[in-house]
Amino acid sequence: MKINQIGHVVTDRGSKYAVSGAWAQDRAAAEDVLRRVKKARKFARATHNTWAVLLPDGTPLKGDDGEAGAGMVILRMLERAGLRGHVIVVTRWYGGKHLGGDRFRRVQDCVAAYLDAFGPF
Incomplete structure (x- = not known):
């Protein structure tokens, strides 16, 4: 499975943001994408990796990773x-x-940049 990434989307008061994403048909696939993003050398020291997915059946899944509400x-x-x-995973370096x-x-x-870069889906 290919993970799409935009390495540097925006900087705000020293915080840097990036965005990644990939197809994920179930929870296990979404967790695998998140694991692979966090494992990548460039993202290993990130402060937060917030993410969300709407599964094909409409089930919403999300994770804030310390950024309450971001998922x-x-x-x-x-x-x-x-x-x-x-x-879609939004990565922040505090x-x-x-x-x-x-x-x-x-x-x-970040999400808008991802949708613009890799859509339409």
Whole structure:
């Protein structure tokens, strides 16, 4: 399974963001994509890897990895795009300053960049 990646989407107050994704037809496949992203040398030291997927049957799965609410942001964008069976992972390297609600805008920027780069699905 091929994982699509955009290595550097945005920087905000020192925090850097990247986005990855791949087809995932079930929980095991989504977890495998997440494991492979985290294992990649470039992403191994990331602070957060938030993710979400709408399984083909409509079951939502998400993980915040310490970024409370970020998985839901990804999930809502997948729902709006009508994209099922595709997991998206937003990676953040913390830059030392809290972003507050702006962190959700950066997650949205990453998902939008991914959908633009690799869609239509």
